[in-house]
Amino acid sequence: MTGIPKGERRASGVYSQLAGPPPNNREIIYFDEAKDDIDYVTLHNILYFIYIGCVNLPFTKDGADEKHPDGYPGIPDAFRLFRSAHKFKLPLLRDRCLFYLDQGLTPQIAVERLFHPECESYDTLKNLYFDYLVANYDEVKETKEWERALTNDDDISPAAARFRARLLFDISKRLSTLAKAPQ
Amino acid sequence: MLYEVWKKLHIETWQNTSYKFARLLLDPTVGDVTFVVRNGSRLLGRLYAYKSILAANNEYFAKREMNNILHLFVGFKTPTALIEPAHEQYSSPHDPAEAGESNPSI
Numbered sequence: 001m002t003g004i005p006k007g008e009r010r011a012s013g014v015y016s017q018l019a020g021p022p023p024n025n026r027e028i029i030y031f032d033e034a035k036d037d038i039d040y041v042t043l044h045n046i047l048y049f050i051y052i053g054c055v056n057l058p059f060t061k062d063g064a065d066e067k068h069p070d071g072y073p074g075i076p077d078a079f080r081l082f083r084s085a086h087k088f089k090l091p092l093l094r095d096r097c098l099f100y101l102d103q104g105l106t107p108q109i110a111v112e113r114l115f116h117p118e119c120e121s122y123d124t125l126k127n128l129y130f131d132y133l134v135a136n137y138d139e140v141k142e143t144k145e146w147e148r149a150l151t152n153d154d155d156i157s158p159a160a161a162r163f164r165a166r167l168l169f170d171i172s173k174r175l176s177t178l179a180k181a182p183q
Numbered sequence: 184m185l186y187e188v189w190k191k192l193h194i195e196t197w198q199n200t201s202y203k204f205a206r207l208l209l210d211p212t213v214g215d216v217t218f219v220v221r222n223g224s225r226l227l228g229r230l231y232a233y234k235s236i237l238a239a240n241n242e243y244f245a246k247r248e249m250n251n252i253l254h255l256f257v258g259f260k261t262p263t264a265l266i267e268p269a270h271e272q273y274s275s276p277h278d279p280a281e282a283g284e285s286n287p288s289i
Contacts, residue, residue, distance in 0.1 A: 051232075
């Protein structure tokens with residue numbers, strides 16, 4: 001974890017433009033692998049939240065245009081921020097993300113995220129999208145995202161394919177139950 | 184009236200100070216830990232922080248005693264025991280190298 005890897009030297013041009021060299025005795029933590037599942041804006045929001053309890057997730061559409069102080073983090077991908085909040089054990093931020101994710105739901109987004117392989121690990125999210133999908137099935141079934149999920153067009157791992165198949169089974173089961181229920 | 188005074192005080196003290204404080208995340212001259220985000224060898228950005236602040240405000244970064252030495256865990260590449268399983272279906276890695284107590288570098 002310590003020490004400067006070879007790649008560091010190659011990136012030094014960009015590095016000095018962005019920030020300048022850090023002191024030598026400082027610990028350096030790298031986020032450069034797919035399993036880290038984090039980008040710069042997400043990490044900035046996470047650290048900002050730990051420092052002062054704020055993140056840049058606007059409560060309203062107009063909120064995106066709101067002016068912030070210098071150095072305020074950019075608007076993150078809320079789904080990724082949610083995953084990072086979980087990883088960093090930040091329940092308040094997790095709830096904040098969940099609220100944001102709930103507010104911005106559309107049939108397309110619900111399908112896309114429910115069938116995202118990462119969704120499998122988070123029951124709260126899965127339930128949110130699942131319930132939305134079932135409640136708005138008439139609209140959902142007309143979307144390209146739904147078609148893609150059904151036809152398995154994406155290049156996904158066998159585990160992700162099993163997760164999708166399970167979801168489709170659960171969705172059909174729930175829809176069938178709803179259809180049988182008295183109006 | 185009193186509320187207005189309080190609000191002004193709040194904005195001028197806590198809020199502005201906090202923002203100034205948080206801006207230090209972008210200041211390469213401060214902090215004792217640097218977070219480097221890269222895509223392959225391409226640098227996407229750096230953030231600078233104080234371990235003590237992170238540890239004080241967040242369990243993930245908190246101190247933990249190991250081998251009678253206090254270590255401060257920072258970043259993702261720490262013992263996975265500190266990472267809460269996402270839910271009951273989550274399976275912990277069985278690879279000792281992944282699941283074990285790999286000593287953080289601090």
